[in-house]
Amino acid sequence: MLSSTRRSSCFSASLKTRTTSQSKLARPPIRRAIVVLAHGSTATQGNGHGHGSSTMEKGEKDKGFVKEMRTVAMKLHTREQAPKEGQQQAAPKPKAWEPKREGYLRFLAESKAVYDVLETVVQDPSQPEYARFTKTGLERSKALAEDIKWFESTYALQAPPLNPDGPGATYAAKIAELAKSDPPAFICHFYNFYFAHTAGGRMIGSKISEMLLDKKELQFYEYDGDMNTSLDAVRKSINEISEQWTADQKAHCLEETAASFKFSGKIMECISA
Numbered sequence: 043m044l045s046s047t048r049r050s051s052c053f054s055a056s057l058k059t060r061t062t063s064q065s066k067l068a069r070p071p072i073r074r075a076i077v078v079l080a081h082g083s084t085a086t087q088g089n090g091h092g093h094g095s096s097t098m099e100k101g102e103k104d105k106g107f108v109k110e111m112r113t114v115a116m117k118l119h120t121r122e123q124a125p126k127e128g129q130q131q132a133a134p135k136p137k138a139w140e141p142k143r144e145g146y147l148r149f150l151a152e153s154k155a156v157y158d159v160l161e162t163v164v165q166d167p168s169q170p171e172y173a174r175f176t177k178t179g180l181e182r183s184k185a186l187a188e189d190i191k192w193f194e195s196t197y198a199l200q201a202p203p204l205n206p207d208g209p210g211a212t213y214a215a216k217i218a219e220l221a222k223s224d225p226p227a228f229i230c231h232f233y234n235f236y237f238a239h240t241a242g243g244r245m246i247g248s249k250i251s252e253m254l255l256d257k258k259e260l261q262f263y264e265y266d267g268d269m270n271t272s273l274d275a276v277r278k279s280i281n282e283i284s285e286q287w288t289a290d291q292k293a294h295c296l297e298e299t300a301a302s303f304k305f306s307g308k309i310m311e312c313i314s315a
Contacts, residue, residue, distance in 0.1 A: 102274040106281035107292060111233055114299045141313045143254050147193050149312040150262065151201040152210030154186040156309070159214040160232060163221040171225060174279045179272035180236050185261035192260075209308035216305065226287055226295035229280060234302040236276070240269060250313070 103112055161183050164175040190201050204211050220228040247263040265272065284292060 101270075102277035102281065105277075107284035107295075108233075108277045108280050110292070110296060111230070111280070111299070114296045115234060115303075118300060118303055139314055141250055141254060142315075143197055144199060145313045145315045146250055146254060147190070147197075147199055148202050148315070149309060150186055150190055150193065150260075151204060152208060152309045152312055153262075154183060154190070155204055155210035155214045156217065156235060157182045157186060159217050160235065163218065163228070166221075169221060171283065172221070172228075174283070175232065175276065178276050179265060179267050179269070180240070180276065182236075182239065182262060185264070189260040189262050192258075196258075209305070209312065213305040213309065224294075226284075226291045227298040229283065230295045230298040231302045231305070233276075233280060234299060235306060237273065238306060240273060246313075 102108060161181055163169060164172040166172070194200055206212075217228065217231050220231065244263045247260060251257050251259055284295070287295070
């Protein structure tokens with residue numbers, strides 16, 4: 043026969059086990075919602091852009107002018123996107139995000155128009171200052187062409203023709219103009235467009251894969267080699283080219299960040315249009 047002390051101990055342990063189990067059963071499931079936020083970016087919990095969270099191992103992103111570019115970009119996020127660094131207020135009632143296949147195909151086509159121009163500019167021999175940004179490993183045009191071809195054959199959908207006043211063509215024209223007339227501004231758009239895709243953009247792609255594409259992973263989100271090594275190499279190149287700028291040129295580059303978010307946001311809106 044158990045002593046009263048041992049019986050009390052066994053009863054307490056049994057009660058604790060039942061209470062813990064009931065607590066786990068009663069706990070509601072965790073849901074991750076995707077919402078369209080104020081400046082047009084889309085994100086789940088965490089960092090919605092592509093500049094790396096503050097908990098990542100330190101590298102080129104914490105050096106030189108790129109560190110300033112990253113700081114400005116992160117401040118343009120909401121607290122929901124970047125809890126530690128975001129400073130923008132989210133809309134009181136953000137619109138639920140409802141992506142569509144037709145809209146996503148248009149997003150891919152509009153995005154390709156911008157990447158086409160970015161990759162053409164850096165290979166232009168008349169603009170040798172951008173040659174260091176060729177063959178970075180971040181190029182997306184070829185991957186997008188393959189994805190659009192797959193999309194059309196799989197879902198019997200045709201990529202829509204790009205309107206001259208559409209978000210992709212408009213942004214591409216702006217970038218081509220800045221490349222010739224305003225190198226610091228061009229570098230700002232180059233940096234933000236490529237880097238946003240490597241984090242927040244890939245997060246969105248993963249969600250769309252589950253929701254619309256039967257879990258097909260597009261080449262748009264796959265990189266040859268180590269993506270972080272490619273990102274650091276580009277950061278280093280930006281730091282090197284910025285050393286030739288005046289203080290006013292650097293300030294101007296940083297001021298262009300909000301415009302880069304606006305143009306990218308318009309393209310992102312195509313997904314749920």
